[in-house]
Amino acid sequence: MKSSKEIRQSFLDFFQSRAHAIVASAPIIIKDDPTLMFTNAGMNQFKDNFLGIKEPNALRIANTQKCLRVSGKHNDLEEVGHDTYHHTMFEMLGNWSFGDYYKREAIEWAWEYLTKSEGVNPEDLYATIFGGDEELGLGEDKEALEEWKKWLPEKRILRCGKKDNFWEMGDVGPCGPCSELHVDVRSPAEKEKVPGAQLVNMDHPQVIEVWNLVFMEFNKDSKGSLEQLPAKNVDTGMGLERLVMVLQGKTSNYDTDLFSPYIDFLEKEFGFQYGQNEEESVAIRVVIDHLRAVCFSIADGELPSNTGAGYVIRRILRRASRYAFQFLGITKPFIYNLVDVLVKVYDQIFPELAAQSEFIKTTIQQEEKSFLHTLARGTQLFENYLAENAGKADKQVEGKFAFKLYDTFGFPLDLTGLMAREKGWTLDVDGFNYQMGIQRDRARIASQIKTGDWVEVSPMEEFPHFTGYERSADKVHILRHRTSEANSGEIYQLVLDSTPFYPEGGGQVGDTGWLRKGDNIIQVLDTKKENDLIVHFVNELPSDASGTWVAEVDTDRRRLIKANHSATHLLHAALRQVLGTHVEQRGSLVNDKLLRFDFSHPTKLSPEEIMQIERIVNEKVAEGIKLVEHRDVPIAKAKEMGATALFGEKYGNTVRVIVFDSNYSIELCGGIHVDNTQEIRLFKIVSEGSVAAGIRRVEAYTSDGAFSFLSNKVEMMLQMKELLYNPKNPVKALRDLIDRQKKLEKKIQKLQQELAGGLKDDLLKQIKVVNGRNLLTAKVDTPSAKEMKALAFDLIRDLKNGVLVLAGNFGGKVNLIVALTKDLVKTGDLHAGDLVREIAEEVGGGGGGQVHFASAGGKNPAGIPAAFSKAEKLISK
């Protein structure tokens, strides 16, 4: 039995021997296509080749591509785990022809590979062809039918509709009719009972599609019309996991050597028994599948986060955590334990996994920890809800609450339902669905960006190239434009025949500037890449786009961007020098204001380390090192030179290498740089912190930014010095001032205590005997009512058979307190609350309180003496 490694290799060898160039998998995370977050098909990286706007590197190509189907048109997430053949992450084996061979060869080779090279029993195979579609205006794919007839009896060739046999990458873009190969792996007895032909495309787990051959000949525009592509192409995709299942004679993908190592590990280390109980088995499959997706994504640079692709990764991991929690009884992080197993499964094939295994592990562990915490919080909230609603007659958990648990804490409906049932409650599912609908509508409206089709101004004869390394202004022609409608209004986009505008990429922001033709001036607000096409975002469309335009980059802004970018390289090298060679770049941002650099390092940088790094970079700036740029270097050669490739970046066969002193900094980089490091002028780190477990972030300024940062600081210091009366040593002066302040505060506190003691003694001397009772009335001068209250409690303790009446004037507001001693309270003759209410009338206010203590407010301080007299009168009665 062949191993999965051998099977993968046999596919590549088969097509290599048929003159296909073998290329690397593109990263699973897509950075330069606004319509797609993840690679969801092998053909993604060839989109521009199909559209005819970019020459392919070879006319025949084959590879294995890491794919993720979790969003957009191709989304298998909810199926995963419940069946044995859908995955979030999977490998797609593919062969491509760009206008070279077509249906005959594609079909013949697919047949030959499966039946002759790999020995699949031809009797187990079924082919489907596109049966035609009225709406698309296309008839049956007769050509494919004829080709399949060479290999298969006609009864095993099935005609299917648009849903199964017309492949589209997205709502717009390259598409075409397809033929699929399905394999029936059921037992002979079952085959006898129901013919396989009846089960094709019926979601039967053992009659499954393995290979899709797409005959990519159309492009679909935003109105849904098909236009013929410049060439007839082939795009095939075969799921490696399913192929391995077939070739290893299994009936579930999870029984192959691509999955069984994880199951063995879980059984051995955690005592689970896969296959014994359906719920547990589903959970194990979910955990393994999702672990693969998450590891591949992290390895290509996408960490779980709260937005965009990172959020999708977070949700996948949370789905796995939740299944483990709910069905495997796991309450501690555990999924991360499987990372080492995964690394072994893909040893030598995807080296980015082994190289980053520790980092991937800690990232997953941290994420699990925080999610389990969230789950616990949600459970608590659920229990609180039940306690608060204990009297609810229908004993039904409201849909709105279930939705809150779902939305905020990631609790799926069935988990809430389960918890409710355990407590003898039901759940308002309709109410939940209603809330869900509201949210979906909101999200749909928010994301409704409709991009129109390109309008051609002049034909694209050559793929537009970038001239910005040499020039910042150039003569250009507008090739095409389009309008997209976003919530914020209309945005216009242009493609030029060549451009000096740098498109956002490699951390560097896109250029801005102008396009001029005579009196016409269009502002370029941003520049981005869509796949490899450079798109300019402009403030308006010209009424006449034809003719020659001058494209002019805003060089003031670019000067600052360049300085920040080159400084990032100098910083990277300095970090490795000071902290160690474990420092690896994890992300960067370079714009005209600052540079930001994320890198792997376990601990906070000390002030000494930061100073040392700054010193090295500034030395390199002062040295005036000249930029040495090598273009079109084969990637292997670049690595030999000492440049490190970043995981998750898409590199062509050849790369650009940027060197600032070959003993100091060598990087693969497509960005714009200074010609000489002296142009950076000055480098200053302004912040250092953590962004994720094991990842630090440094932000720094250069050039004008660094100067103004420093001069602001100096200005602030001078002002402070002046306030301190210009001491020689301002730090010492400030420290002395703080010490003095502390001492003074202590002294004041002491004095206040003494004062309060003295005050008390003075007051006690003023006691009058009225009607056989001790009465003390006094206007006090405490800082606020709070201290007056404390004083009242203090005084009343020292009185016997007495009544205390205190008054204070706090900024025009009167505060009165009446307190009775305990022995007086016992007699029941007087009530502090009644007393205070009556005397408060004299100060224009009111109040009340308990028998022994009461207070009142008033707004007439002049009435205080009258209030005291009234108190005396009341007591005399």
Ligand code: SER
């Ligand atoms: N693009 C097709 C698919 O993804 C064939 O590779 O199925």
